[in-house]
Amino acid sequence: MTPSKSSNARDYAALDDRVLVELVLQGDLEAFRDITRRCNQRLFRVARGIVKDDSEAEDIVQESYVRAFEKLASFRGDAALLTWLTRIVLNEAYGRLRRRRMNVDMEHIEAAQMKSENVVSFSPRYGVEDPAVAAGRAQARQLLERAIDQLPEAFRIVFLMREIEGCTVEETAVCLDLRSETVKTRLHRARRLLRAQLKDTLAATMADAFPFLGARCDHMTDTVMKRLNP
Incomplete structure (x- = not known):
């Protein structure tokens, strides 16, 4: 699948997931941008629920999008696209937790525990x-x-x-x-x-x-798109 930009103006918001996937497979990167905007908040919340850190959750979601893009042809539609993406995010997040638990020493554990007690600041919805x-x-x-x-x-x-x-x-x-x-x-x-x-x-x-809407959502989507189409 070679990334390219669509030459036709489309109302992506009106298209269902299956159509968007087909467009992405045909090389339309803007269709993938719409997929990320639809899924960002759910995937961020799931990732953050596991790692309890905003920045790492964003990184997990971004990496998961890249992996999903690379194997999008394997998506068969047996489950909803958001469900499929959620499982990719869960695998990435739990994989990081396993690696963290294997490598971290007691000093890092104590630092993480202190950090988890901080107030998490979000932009107002x-x-x-x-x-x-x-x-x-x-x-x-x-x-x-x-x-x-x-x-x-x-x-x-x-x-x-x-x-x-x-x-x-x-x-x-x-x-x-x-x-x-x-x-x-x-x-x-x-x-x-x-x-x-x-x-x-x-x-x-x-x-x-x-919440994960507005500027933060746009920033993460733009970061993913730049990785897919440098």
Whole structure:
């Protein structure tokens, strides 16, 4: 598959995933750009749920896109394109964790633990709003993100996919190679752990956690496109 730019003006947003994949295989890089924009937020959230670091999560997603591009011809459509990409991201993220655990020494472990306690700062998803409301929303979101980061890894990724990304039980099970019953059990236990820290008053902020839209989304997409078409 040789990268090239499409000479025809297309409304990519109106095309479904299968059509976009076919266009990419025909050499239309702009179709792949649209794929990344559709998938960036889900993939970033999943990667960050595993590594708990913004920069590394972005790098994981970028690397996964390049790998997906290289083997896009193997995509058969048995699952949704986003599901297929999610599994690539999961493999990359867990692979990095395995390498990290094999090589890191105690000093690095302690540094990582200290870093994980820092407040994660995200750009606001909303427009202009009352400063007091914005501050309250930001504080609530930070509390939620901290609590999610503290969940055991197996529960954390299930919670992110089901509650924050809104994936179905079946899609989550396929992505994580789990039984549906296991997904339900882990989600139930994750909710119980979070309720112990947050109470139900923070439930309304879940949809705002780990946003990845706007400039950051554009930056990651542009970085991927430059790698594919230097």
